[in-house]
Structures are given as structure tokens and as C-alpha cells.
Amino acid sequence: MTAPARPCFKLASIPNMGWTPFRSPVSLNANGVDEKSKLELIRGAMMAKAVHMMVRVLDLEKSIAFYKNAFGLDVADRFDFDGFTLVYLRNPEIDFEVELTWNEGRTEPYAHGEAYGHVAFAVDDLEAEHARFKELGYEPRDIKEFMRDGALLAKFFFVQDPDGYQIEMLQRHGRYR
Numbered sequence: 001m002t003a004p005a006r007p008c009f010k011l012a013s014i015p016n017m018g019w020t021p022f023r024s025p026v027s028l029n030a031n032g033v034d035e036k037s038k039l040e041l042i043r044g045a046m047m048a049k050a051v052h053m054m055v056r057v058l059d060l061e062k063s064i065a066f067y068k069n070a071f072g073l074d075v076a077d078r079f080d081f082d083g084f085t086l087v088y089l090r091n092p093e094i095d096f097e098v099e100l101t102w103n104e105g106r107t108e109p110y111a112h113g114e115a116y117g118h119v120a121f122a123v124d125d126l127e128a129e130h131a132r133f134k135e136l137g138y139e140p141r142d143i144k145e146f147m148r149d150g151a152l153l154a155k156f157f158f159v160q161d162p163d164g165y166q167i168e169m170l171q172r173h174g175r176y177r
Contacts, residue, residue: 052088052097053119055165056110060085060102062162067098069136070159070167071121112164120156120168122176129169130157140169 057063064087067073073089076097087100098119123129126143133140138159146154155171170176 050096052099054099054101055161055163056101056103056106057163058102058106058109059162060087060100063100063102064089066138066162067100070133070138070161073098110163116165118158118166118168120170120176122170122172124172126155126157126169126171133159133169 055063064075067089072091074091075087076090077086077088079086083104085102085104087102089098089100090096130140130143140157140159143155143157145152146156152173154176155173157169159167159169161167
């Protein structure tokens with residue numbers, strides 16, 4: 001059974017005046033939530049900016065070297081705490097960071113579970129990066145191409161970091177810029 005429509009206070013945007021409360025009849029769902037306002041909140045959340053991804057690592061220095069050599073990521077910040085360290089890596093091209101979390105005393109590899117997929121980086125020359133990764137001894141997988149409706153959708157390969165996280169390298173093309 002749906003709740004009857006009843007008047008409630010909402011916020012409305014009035015140009016150059018900010019948010020102003022007004023009384024308006026709205027339909028509330030069984031949980032008392034105005035569905036239109038809920039959709040507006042969801043749309044607002046889509047303005048969020050991704051800022052970093054985090055992985056837990058066993059050997060911090062080895063991981064820092066891998067991400068520096070493989071992707072040109074430099075240490076942007078390092079925060080040493082009692083029992084753990086956070087290191088943020090980035091390159092000058094974008095603000096998105098890789099956060100490495102090192103936990104003191106951890107000796108066993110982390111279980112990645114079934115939910116983790118991968119992080120992806122786009123590059124201008126995929127073949128050159130593939131060859132460079134081989135020279136660095138990182139054992140990249142073979143380059144693959146995904147076709148859709150007769151056109152190239154993606155050209156890519158995967159490589160694994162020192163802790164077993166999968167990383168996709170994509171040729172800059174189409175939606176992958």
C-alpha cells in the first residue's frame with residue numbers, strides 16, 4: 001500500500017537566491033521518501049570525482065618502484081602512522097592517485113576475493129609500453145583487441161603488480177582517453 005500524498009517541506013532552487021523552503025504536495029513512498037527528491041540527490045552524486053584507488057601491499061618499496069617504473073607515478077604524499085603507512089602516487093597528467101597501504105608486521109599476501117577486477121591506464125603507444133614492460137621483467141600478457149560491430153572498441157593488455165593486482169593498459173582510443 002502506498003502512502004497518500006501529503007504536503008511536506010522541500011527545497012527549491014530559485015535563481016540567484018540559493019535554496020528556499022516551500023510547501024508543496026509530493027508523493028512519498030512507503031518509507032516516507034519523496035521519489036523526485038531522491039532522484040535529484042542521485043543526479044547530484046554523479047558530479048563526484050574519483051580521486052584514488054587503494055591497494056594493500058606487502059613490500060612498500062617494491063610497490064613504489066613498480067608503479068614508478070611501469071606508470072610514471074611518483075610519490076605525492078607519504079603518511080607514516082603507528083602500525084601502517086599510506087603512500088599516494090600520481091603523475092602530472094591527472095590528479096587520480098594510487099594509494100598504497102602498508103601494514104606493519106603483515107607477512108602473508110592479501111586475498112583479493114572475487115569482487116576485485118582491475119584498474120586501467122590509457123597510453124598513447126600500447127605496443128611500446130608492452131615492450132617496455134617486458135624489458136622491465138613485468139611479464140605483461142599478450143595484447144588483445146575487442147571489436148564491436150566491426151570496429152575496434154579496445155586494444156589492451158594486462159599486467160600484475162607485485163601483490164597480484166591486475167592492471168589493464170589500454171591504447172588511447174575512442175572512449176578510453
